[in-house]
Amino acid sequence: xxxxxxxxxxxxxxxxxxxxxxxxxxxxxxxxxxxxxxxxxxxxxxxxxxxxxxxxxxxxxxxxxxxxxxxxxxxxxxxxxxxxxxxxxxxxxxxxxxxxxxxxxxxxxxxxxxxxxxxxxxxxxxxxxxxxxxxxxxxxxxxxxxxxxxxxxxxxxxxxxxxxxxxxxxxxxxxxxxxxxxxxxxxxxx
Ligand SMILES: O=C(CO)[C@@H](O)[C@H](O)[C@H](O)[C@H](O)COP(=O)(O)O
Ligand SMILES: [Zn+2]
Numbered sequence: 001x002x003x004x005x006x007x008x009x010x011x012x013x014x015x016x017x018x019x020x021x022x023x024x025x026x027x028x029x030x031x032x033x034x035x036x037x038x039x040x041x042x043x044x045x046x047x048x049x050x051x052x053x054x055x056x057x058x059x060x061x062x063x064x065x066x067x068x069x070x071x072x073x074x075x076x077x078x079x080x081x082x083x084x085x086x087x088x089x090x091x092x093x094x095x096x097x098x099x100x101x102x103x104x105x106x107x108x109x110x111x112x113x114x115x116x117x118x119x120x121x122x123x124x125x126x127x128x129x130x131x132x133x134x135x136x137x138x139x140x141x142x143x144x145x146x147x148x149x150x151x152x153x154x155x156x157x158x159x160x161x162x163x164x165x166x167x168x169x170x171x172x173x174x175x176x177x178x179x180x181x182x183x184x185x186x187x188x189x190x
Pocket of ligand 1: 051120165
């Protein structure tokens with residue numbers, strides 16, 4: 001019997017082998033995100049649990065650095081402000097924790113990257129609804145069948161797996177690639 005690691009690795013490798021099908025969607029999304037930044041917009045990220053971590057990871061690739069030294073880019077994770085999260089969750093509803101931040105901070109011409117392995121997290125769905133009303137372009141970074149977010153977002157990248165951990169592993173590969181496409185499009189790749 002293979003070890004747990006070898007089984008996970010095999011599952012991961014099988015999923016990786018299916019990801020070339022997402023190439024066009026990833027390239028198109030990266031170019032759109034770059035265009036938003038070039039137009040003066042910012043990119044917001046939201047998600048729960050591991051996807052909250054992905055949100056702050058990817059936002060920091062923009063404001064900090066990805067690979068090479070270059071000017072900072074406008075990235076903002078909506079999963080990191082514990083005061084906003086607890087206030088909104090406590091006084092309104094956990095479903096509103098991202099949506100109210102989008103309503104308060106977002107402007108037309110911004111982008112929202114909604115990260116969810118199920119595609120069905122209610123607070124992420126609410127954030128996307130509020131964003132679209134405000135003229136914010138929305139990208140779903142999703143898994144399984146894409147859930148409700150697949151249709152709710154302007155564009156979606158759906159990782160074809162049923163396993164949350166494997167989907168998350170693909171999400172960070174795709175997120176890093178989006179950062180690379182953004183840098184290349186903006187002419188700031190080193
Ligand atoms: O990281 C993991 C599992 O790997 C968990 O924290 C996971 O992100 C949480 O269960 C999330 O609440 C799942 O939400 P979602 O991906 O379905 O939107
Ligand atoms: Zn996890």
